[in-house]
Amino acid sequence: MKFLQICLGIGSSTGEYACVWCKVSKFDRGEISKPWDFYLAPDMKRSISETTVLSRSSKKGFGVKHIPLLTFEPEHCVPDEKHLFMRIFDVLLRNVIDDARNKDIMAKVNEEKGDYLEFLVANIRKCGVFFDIWTPKGQGDLDWTSLCGADMKKVMKSLPDLLMFVIHNETHDTVVKLWKDFWHIYQYICSNECERRIGEATCTLVKDWITLFLSLFGKRKGYGPQNITPYIRCLMYHVPFFVSTYGSLRQFSGQPTEKINDSIKTDTSCKN
Known part of the structure; x- marks a missing residue:
C-alpha cells in the first residue's frame, strides 16, 4: 500500500487519510455499518483530478501530499493479495503475543508458573518456521522474528x-475462530469462487469477521476500533469491488517480487 500511496500522492498509513481509494478518516475506520458500496460514491471515492487539484492547493486536504505520479484512477489500482494478507497477519500475531504475555503477567501476580510466551514460541516453531521473541536492550517492549510470506502462511494454517x-482460556475459541476465518477469507478472495458472488456478499463475509474481531475489545489487547488498520478496512470496503469487477486477486499478486524479498531476507539471516 505504501507504493500506491506514493504513486497517488497520498500520505502514509499513519496519517488521518491513509486510504488510496476513498476519503475515509482514520477515526471512522472502525465504522462498519455503511453499505458495501458507500465508499464507491463520487463524493467518497478518490479521483486523480481531485487529488491533483488538492496537491496544488495551499491547504492540502484528505491526506494529499503531492501531485499523483499516475494518470489512471485509483479504482484501477488493485491491492496485492500477498501484502494484504501479511499486514493483517501481523495484527493477529501481535495480538496473540500480547495475549500470552498478559497471561504470563497474571501468572506472576498469582505466584503461578507461567512461561506461556515460551510455549507460544515453541508452538510457532512447530509450524515449521524459525521464530524467536526478545526484549531489545534498553527497551521494555518485545520484538520478534520478521517472517516471510511463505512462513506466515504456515503459521496461519x-x-x-x-x-x-497458551492464551487466555476464556477467549481462546474466539481467537482461534478469528484466525481460521481470516484464512478462509484470504483463500476465498484468491479463488474463482469470489468471481461468482456479488460485492455485497464478499463485504458481508468480511464484516462478520471484523465484528468477531471487535467482540474481543475490552477483553484482550489489540481488538478495538482503533486497531482496524487501512488493510483490514480495505478488505471489507474495497476488495469486494475489485473481486466482483476484476475477479480473483490472485491474478494481480505481487508474489514473484515477494519471493525475491524472502530470498534476500533468508540470505541475510544466514549471514547473521
Whole structure:
C-alpha cells in the first residue's frame, strides 16, 4: 500500500487519510455499518483530478501530499493479495503475543508458573518456521522474528490448533475462530469462487469477521476500533469491488517480487 500511496500522492498509513481509494478518516475506520458500496460514491471515492487539484492547493486536504505520479484512477489500482494478507497477519500475531504475555503477567501476580510466551514460541516453531521473541536492550517492549510470506502462511494454517492453554482460556475459541476465518477469507478472495458472488456478499463475509474481531475489545489487547488498520478496512470496503469487477486477486499478486524479498531476507539471516 505504501507504493500506491506514493504513486497517488497520498500520505502514509499513519496519517488521518491513509486510504488510496476513498476519503475515509482514520477515526471512522472502525465504522462498519455503511453499505458495501458507500465508499464507491463520487463524493467518497478518490479521483486523480481531485487529488491533483488538492496537491496544488495551499491547504492540502484528505491526506494529499503531492501531485499523483499516475494518470489512471485509483479504482484501477488493485491491492496485492500477498501484502494484504501479511499486514493483517501481523495484527493477529501481535495480538496473540500480547495475549500470552498478559497471561504470563497474571501468572506472576498469582505466584503461578507461567512461561506461556515460551510455549507460544515453541508452538510457532512447530509450524515449521524459525521464530524467536526478545526484549531489545534498553527497551521494555518485545520484538520478534520478521517472517516471510511463505512462513506466515504456515503459521496461519497450523498455529490456531496449537493455542490451547497458551492464551487466555476464556477467549481462546474466539481467537482461534478469528484466525481460521481470516484464512478462509484470504483463500476465498484468491479463488474463482469470489468471481461468482456479488460485492455485497464478499463485504458481508468480511464484516462478520471484523465484528468477531471487535467482540474481543475490552477483553484482550489489540481488538478495538482503533486497531482496524487501512488493510483490514480495505478488505471489507474495497476488495469486494475489485473481486466482483476484476475477479480473483490472485491474478494481480505481487508474489514473484515477494519471493525475491524472502530470498534476500533468508540470505541475510544466514549471514547473521
